[in-house]
Amino acid sequence: MLDAQSLMPGTEGINFYQADPTLEQLLKRHLSPDDYERAHPLLLRMGAVASERMDELAAIADRHGPVLRQYDRRGQRIDEIIFHPAYHELERIVYQDFAIAACTHREDALGWSGRVPQPVKFALAYLGMQAEAGVFCPVSMTDALARVLERYGDPALKQRFLPHLTALTLDELQQGAMFLTERQGGSDVGQTATVARRQTDAHKVAETEPWPQWQLWGEKWFCSNVSADLILTLARPSGAPAGTRGLGLFLVPRRLPDGRRNAYMINRLKEKLGTRSLATGEVTLEGAFAYQVGVLERGFIQMTEMINLTRLWAAIGSLAAMRRSLLEATVHTQGRIVFGRRLCDHPLMRRQLVDLLLEVEGCAALAFETTAVLERVDRYG
Numbered sequence: 001m002l003d004a005q006s007l008m009p010g011t012e013g014i015n016f017y018q019a020d021p022t023l024e025q026l027l028k029r030h031l032s033p034d035d036y037e038r039a040h041p042l043l044l045r046m047g048a049v050a051s052e053r054m055d056e057l058a059a060i061a062d063r064h065g066p067v068l069r070q071y072d073r074r075g076q077r078i079d080e081i082i083f084h085p086a087y088h089e090l091e092r093i094v095y096q097d098f099a100i101a102a103c104t105h106r107e108d109a110l111g112w113s114g115r116v117p118q119p120v121k122f123a124l125a126y127l128g129m130q131a132e133a134g135v136f137c138p139v140s141m142t143d144a145l146a147r148v149l150e151r152y153g154d155p156a157l158k159q160r161f162l163p164h165l166t167a168l169t170l171d172e173l174q175q176g177a178m179f180l181t182e183r184q185g186g187s188d189v190g191q192t193a194t195v196a197r198r199q200t201d202a203h204k205v206a207e208t209e210p211w212p213q214w215q216l217w218g219e220k221w222f223c224s225n226v227s228a229d230l231i232l233t234l235a236r237p238s239g240a241p242a243g244t245r246g247l248g249l250f251l252v253p254r255r256l257p258d259g260r261r262n263a264y265m266i267n268r269l270k271e272k273l274g275t276r277s278l279a280t281g282e283v284t285l286e287g288a289f290a291y292q293v294g295v296l297e298r299g300f301i302q303m304t305e306m307i308n309l310t311r312l313w314a315a316i317g318s319l320a321a322m323r324r325s326l327l328e329a330t331v332h333t334q335g336r337i338v339f340g341r342r343l344c345d346h347p348l349m350r351r352q353l354v355d356l357l358l359e360v361e362g363c364a365a366l367a368f369e370t371t372a373v374l375e376r377v378d379r380y381g
């Protein structure tokens with residue numbers, strides 16, 4: 001009688017990095033030999049953590065998704081999201097143990113001397129996302145929000161928020177999000193109906209806070225990481241023209257400087273097919289306090305910095321799902337015996353596997369080339 005592993009071969013215990021010679025080749029192409037040597041032990045460690053601990057945690061966090069608690073027992077609105085402890089442990093692994101959101105912004109993460117190169121960050125994330133994509137959506141937005149502030153935030157805004165977005169411990173960390181999509185405007189963001197009104201000096205929230213300050217009214221329809229600490233959003237200042245040209249860029253903190261909740265409500269969470277561990281919600285901004293980011297008339301252009309970087313993150317996440325599926329298929333067909341021989345030795349199955357392999361390798365080459373281009377832009381402008 002065959003044991004369970006021989007009957008139904010699985011990927012348990014397989015280090016995702018060691019099982020992926022293509023990733024190793026791509027990194028050798030895009031990194032200096034020194035950087036590759038430095039990255040190697042980190043990748044080995046992530047390959048093991050992803051295939052073992054993160055894989056277990058992901059199964060729990062996906063089964064026990066986030067819950068929205070709108071009221072406390074006195075009937076006061078609180079709009080808190082409650083996550084399963086497995087999700088919080090995933091957060092600890094990605095933000096704290098592997099510094100994935102911070103490592104390309106800071107000079108001191110992961111024992112690296114200087115900033116970690118973009119291909120290394122994305123390779124670590126790629127391995128992690130083969131176990132769990134949900135927790136990486138907030139990571140991607142925290143990373144990308146920091147990039148927008150670095151490029152366009154005024155000094156006071158950077159000083160106040162960048163250390164939290166790029167923190168190396170969960171206690172200090174403030175996570176990012178972007179609330180763009182409205183019911184009438186997903187791709188067509190120029191239809192954004194959220195309005196912004198500038199606060200007068202009399203209403204300034206705190207003297208020490210960055211300025212200018214605004215209040216926002218509107219409805220956002222698809223807000224991932226809806227409980228984030230810091231949110232980038234687009235809104236139309238009164239009197240600004242229609243379309244994307246009239247949109248300003250604003251940073252909305254979850255908490256006001258005095259600790260109170262900011263003025264927005266989480267109406268409900270989305271029922272999603274994918275990224276189930278992650279809270280995505282619908283939000284009404286009810287005069288939410290916001291800081292202006294950069295030049296008011298260039299709001300959408302500045303926002304594309306975050307959209308572009310999160311699209312690369314989405315590409316790496318999709319690639320990770322493809323790679324994990326290929327690994328599952330390969331391991332299964334190499335161990336499973338049908339009609340007297342291994343599944344992978346049957347010609348039609350072999351052809352199917354080669355088709356999958358070619359797609360994964362082609363997409364991996366393109367995605368990691370893009371991470372290398374991003375690194376060149378960061379390094380040389």
Ligand SMILES: Cc1cc2nc3c(=O)[nH]c(=O)nc-3n(C[C@H](O)[C@H](O)[C@H](O)COP(=O)(O)OP(=O)(O)OC[C@H]3O[C@@H](n4cnc5c(N)ncnc54)[C@H](O)[C@@H]3O)c2cc1C
Nearest residue numbers: 178179180181183185186187188222223224225272275280
């Ligand atoms: C899991 C998930 C998480 C999300 N998280 C966020 C978030 O955190 N923040 C946020 O702001 N939004 C978020 N979104 C929303 C997402 O960004 C929008 O769904 C997206 O912008 C598309 O908008 P839409 O759904 O309104 O589709 P539409 O704009 O209505 O588009 C419908 C279809 O038409 C196609 N289409 C659109 N324009 C054209 C064109 N000119 N030519 C040809 N085809 C076109 C689109 O590709 C799409 O297939 C999330 C969505 C999902 C599924």
